Amino acid sequence: MxxxxxxxxxxxxxxxxxxxxxxxxxxxxxxxxxxxxxxxxxxxxxxxxxxxxxxxxxxxGFIDAHTHFVSGGMSLANVNLAGVNTMAEMQRRVADKVEMTRDGDWITGRGWDHTKRTDEVAWPTRAELDVVAPEHPVYLGRVDGHVGWANSRALAMAGIARDSADPYGGQIMRDENGEPTGILLETAKNLVQNIVPEPDLAARERGLQLALDEAARFGVTSIHDNAPAEDLVLFQDFRRRGDLTVRVNGLVRGWEVDQPFLEPMIAIGAQTGFGDDWIKLGALKLSLDGTLGSRTAAMLEPYSDDPGNTGVFRITQEELDPIVERAHKHHIQIALHAIGDAACKMALDSIERATKVHHWPDHRHRIEHEQVITEADMRRFPELGIIASLQPCHAVTDLVWIESRVGPERVKRAYAWRSFVDIGTRICLGTDWPVETLDPRVGIYESVTRQGLDGNPPGGRWLEESLTIDEALCGYTIDAAWAEFAEDRKGTLAPGKxxxxxxxxxxxxxxxxxxxxxxxxxxxxxxxxxxxxxxxxxxxx
Missing domain, CATH: 2.30.40.10 (Urease, subunit C, domain 1)
Structure with a gap:
């Protein structure tokens, strides 16, 4: 029976x-x-x-190959600016939170995207937050998680002033008088983030439960999660009491944290896959650059709409190479965030160096995002056995402005999913939630149509780079399972799985x-x- x-x-x-x-x-x-x-x-x-x-x-069940899961759940309980396209509505949502928050307490949230504003396509400013929250420090993350927006009170508490130096890998945006505007790019956002009080356990548990509910209603049964240590603890707590309803493959921190995972993993002999089929250590994750939306993705040539700006590197080649080599030597998979073509080249160079020194043919190292890449570097993916971890849902809005950002030649190699597949690259698909919705239907739709959610433009944008429906479904199932060395246990339907x-x-x-x-x-x-x-x-x- x-x-x-x-x-x-x-x-x-x-x-x-x-x-x-x-x-x-x-x-x-x-x-x-x-x-x-x-x-x-x-x-x-x-x-x-x-x-x-x-x-x-x-x-x-859908396997989302790139999430920030607990952060996504908590974003549902904080000031949620996802999809908001006017400053007036952003201010209204912050003001609503002010009404229920004690004076002096922090107000946090995320989701804003200045490129989608319909009133004025412009960076927001601290003054626009000061109007509605003069007595509270406010910090709101951009939708991509790479830029922060702070009010004057938060900037003062962080010691950010006219004479503050930009940190390595980041920038304090300033006005024509040299005063901070409230926008903090890449590592500069840490100046404020690091003084925001950590949410208590009850808030984090509430966030994880909201995330699990969201995953369940969207058919997501497994995630590749950019998980800090505290989230791995929380996943274990939920599992012990029988409340964990997604399988977690952790993309654990390898840089820009007090205690990177690499050396502790090596010390206990933990390789990729350490754990069980509910919670396991997957890849060591490092971010090399920023994003196209904020013009901080590292580019080989300047942005077409911002001459002189080639983006931001968050790590140097000299810092990256020994980390990648040591991880590869100890059979720890690498996942490198690289959006711009310069960052993609850095990632590929580092992995190639490691593979020449230490033999591990089935490493399944992966590069996350690769939204703009040169043709020569694209061909290195299958040659080196590197997975292209793609998030088609980013293209829903990015394709509207991408040509103005990178120009008519580089746009031919932007969000080039079909080109990757045609040369034999293994891919996996994800959402980057909460940067985008956790709903995999959006990514599947965008993979196939390359249209906005309103169905425009007819025929899609650069439709020659679309995927077939079968390829899109594989990206969220068997290909994502393969990317976490789990193709024998999930991703297809067969006896024993x-x-x-x-x-x-x-x-x-x-x-x-x-x-x-x-x-x-x-x-x-x-x-x-x-x-x-x-x-x-x-x-x-």
Missing amino acids: VDLVFFNGRVLTMDSAAPRAEAVAVHQGRIFAIGGNDELDSLRRSATRAIDLDGATLMP FADFVVLADDPTAIDPSKLLTMEILATIVEGRTVFSADGRFAPS
Whole structure:
């Protein structure tokens, strides 16, 4: 007798050898059998529970290959400026938080994006925060997490003034009189961030629960998470009490923290994969540059709309190389944030040097984002066995302004997903939540259409760089599993693999791409247990 049988459905296995089925049997959290309705009929009749899919689509649960999970959950409880496109609305949201906050206490949040403003495309200023929060220190992170916006009170508490020097890898933005405007680029934001009181345990637990709820309603069953040490502790606490409903592959900090993970991992003999199938150490994560939206991504040539500016490096080649080599030597996967073409070259150079010194052919090192890259460096990905970790949801709005930022020649190699795939690069897909929504449907839609959420422009932008629907689905399932050395346990549906599923009202491979955004998620199942149900059919019995 098995625990559960799903039948009468459209089952997408993501396994090219047997891509379709109608029924799946589950026992003790694993797939017991998969096949046609007739083949599993005897198991269905004897199962503890049988669920009629009634034509719905069941497929492997989505694996988000790039998140900031607890931070994302906490952003839902703080001042949330995601999607806000006017200064008046930003100020209103801050003012609302002021009303419920004691004088002198910090107000924090994130999500603003000055490139999406409809009133005026301009950086915000401290004065615009001072108007609504004169008695509170305020710090609000940009949507990309690489820029901060602070009011005068917060700047004063951090000791940031006219004569303050820019830190390495960062910049204090100043007005024409040399006064700080309140915008802090890259490492400069740490000057304020480091004095913001740490959230207490109750707030962080509330944030993680909000994040888990968000993942469940979007069909996300595993994450590759940019996890600081305190988040790994929190994941373990939730797991001990049975409340963890996503599997966590940690992209742990290797730079810009008091205690980087590399040496402690080496000291205890922990290689990539150390842990179990719920929480494990994945890659050592380092950020090499900033972002295109804030013009801090490191570029080989100046920005087309900001001559003289080539962005910001957050680490030097001389600092990076020994870290990458030592990690590679000890079989610790590397994940390098590199958005600009100069940062991509730095990342590739460092990994190539390490591979020439120490033999580890199946390293699966990865570079995160690679939004602008030279053709020559792109070809180095498959040559070196490097994964391109892509976030198509960034392109929803970035493609609107990217040509003005990098010019007509470099734009041909921007968000070049098809070019990566065509030369044999392994990819994985993620959202970068809370930089973008955790909803994988947005990334799948953008991968295929390269259009805005409103369907414009007709035909998409640089559609020649789009992915097929099958490639996009693989990016969120089997390819993401491969990127964390877990392809034998999840990412496809086969006997013995985890019973981690998402149930969709429609077959994403059969509907018009414009419908992908609104494709209903009916249920999310993790290890055979329903963690989200849109209707009573899938609710826990």
